[in-house]
Amino acid sequence: MTQPSRIHLFQGYGVELEYMLVDRTTLQVKPITDDLLKHVLGHYGSDVDKGMVTWSNELVMHVVELKSTKPESDFVALDKEFAKNVTDINTILASWNAMLLPSAAHPFMNPMTETKLWPHENNEVYTIYNKIFDCRGHGWSNLQSTHLNLPFYDDEEFARLHAAIRLVLPLLPALCASSPILDGRLTGLLDTRLKYYKTNQSRIPCITGKVIPEAVFSRRNYFNTIYEKIKTDITPFDPEGELNPIWVNSRGAIPRFDRGSIEIRIMDIQECPSADLAVVSFVIELIKALVAGKFIDHEAQMKWKTEVLAQLLDQTVEKGQQAIIANAEYLALLGMPAKAATAQEILKHLVERMIAQGKLGEWKKPLDVILEDGPLAQRMVKATGAEPTHERVVEVYKQLAQCLAANEMFRP
Template sequence: MKPPHLFAYFGVELEYMIVDTQTLAVRPWADRVLIDAAGKPTSDIERGRLTWSNELVAHVIELKTTLPEESLDGLAEGFAAEVAEVNQRLAAHGVCIMPTAMHPTMRPEEAVLWTHDFSEVYAAFDRIFDCRGHGWSNLQSVHLNLPFSNDAEFARLHAAIRLVLPLLPALAASSPFVEGQPTGRPDNRLAFYRHNSAKLPTLCGRVIPERVYSQADYERIIFDPIAAELAPHDPDGVLEARFSNSRGAIARFDRNSIEIRVLDIQECPAADLAVLRTIIALLRELVAETHVPLAAQQSIDVEPLRALFDATVEQGAAALVAEPTVLRACGVATPVSAGELWRQVIARLDPCATASPAEQNALAVIAAHGPLAGRMTRAFEAGETLDSIYRRLATGVATNAMFQPLS
């Protein structure tokens, strides 16, 4: 394997909820499908290029790249095939996979924690935070892992990611409903996520990571305060600071990567991969200092980025982007809506030019019609029921079908 230089590899993780085929209520079947496939209790099943895995709650299953991938080519089709395989195994039990970042009617008391491998870690989090809250038990996301080889590359990548993070809800929001009701907010998953560890605020910080550009500073500024705050609540030392860091992007120095965690999962793998290609293309420009020098990227503080993040969580594509460094970083000259900013970025970079037709179509739909949350909301406002909306989503996830309002 080549050394982990910038953009040499990509790690992708997609989380899906498991629901009852008849009622669409969440069902804690992740352990059963993993046991069925492996023949014994397990938390991971390697299936060639992709792996099935568990998550905190038993109604969520994760599909992820087994090893870092040199290219995203073929992953959309690969993930869709694995979704179809999981669905085939679940069908006999009257359950299936459903996409989007929050279940639209689930109530927190329905959550069942994973009880097999690593359950002591989940139990510790539950004891401290009560993981029955939406920000813990009702959230499905996409994680993108990007490599670096040393402090210099980490500094470039971390600076670039910090600038892009606040814009991501305007591209990927898919959670407009909570407990059966529209909230007017496109990204309820992140609205809950930004407060889910408020009891120990150092874990999540301000979601946007601090201005930290070396491993030593990261240990001192981020990991050490997390460890100190955890210690009185974790006398057995079950929780480690590096795994408890819940910022929107987290450094994993044990594997020389940064993991982006603020992306809502889309309606199908083609849409997820199209979104990831777009983010990677923009990050490449930032790392290359195409529009903004590294020093300027590194100088922007947390608070203006957090303010923009809050705006895109609450308003999605309609949020105004006026922060000068963010605008310049995206090649945009004047303040615009976040949706218009992404349209300009997509038109300029054409990130799916060499991708599959399904990914090209997915990005075209997102550019023309906005994030999935907006399309779902428009369908609901036009009279389609939540049950109909989510049944269409559950049907389309394995065939890479994009979601559009019926009328």
């Protein structure tokens, strides 16, 4: 996202929401993002500036991204603007009998036959990616996420922010998993999108690493240990050097030193903007507390090993809030004096602590739904049943589309 000037920690945030375009009747994907943007621009283009919110294309033609045009701190206002833009887009899409659909994966899209890549401006990178990885798989063409960009000003702020974010990442699937169904059936995972995210670039393993970023805390070390490795490993596949290692990096949190921000990429998108901004607000408050040393100091945060955090992430990807975290040291760093706890207990503990401190008040209702009924994926599974028919899947996802249109939480 565009960031006109560097800002300091927690002075503003970039939020990006990705939605599917689908047929209103059948829910089949509608690869018409270019026509949507052309309807407003008058020509094929990749961005529509609507003030606080900008519409953009993505890799595939059935996905549109809504993002904050610049860093924002007033999430209540941003929530209203996202909701308004959803309404505006749905109004336009109605002429094609189409609508926006939330959640992190289409439940029955066949990516091998239905994928259509963006063919217009700035599509060179997409073409190279497709040549190397074949972007027709679920991990490429069938996934939608929420991205959160957090600013840093210099190496010192980067180190503090990167250390804190690494510790928060394992909790995120428990908070916002929304991809339990692929190919028309339950996958057995609540966050199936992340399973594919971890493996879709396994041909060049250094691009994604272990999803949890390495314990690297300066610009120089990051370039030397991560970007140089990516550059070396992609060269045989991209001899012309068209892929920038900075663009290719696919860890769960990616530093952009050119604009002074770290982008968190492993959050499944929720059913409505209010849910996403509640999740994002919680994540920001938890990172703030860690950066301020409210739980453990910065030096201790930097010592956490990537492998340990990656194992915790695997647990929440599979089981969401029911994952049992039996790492007493991790619980202690979050202020819990226990040997084991479910991810749900951890999240409740943290949210209650924040609300007691006068934070997150405007997001209490959506957070209560997530903490009481589970992440969206768990609520979706409850609604569809253990062996859902195609008709039942369509019915439930139409309810999700209604939640998005009304900016309301989904409760089965």
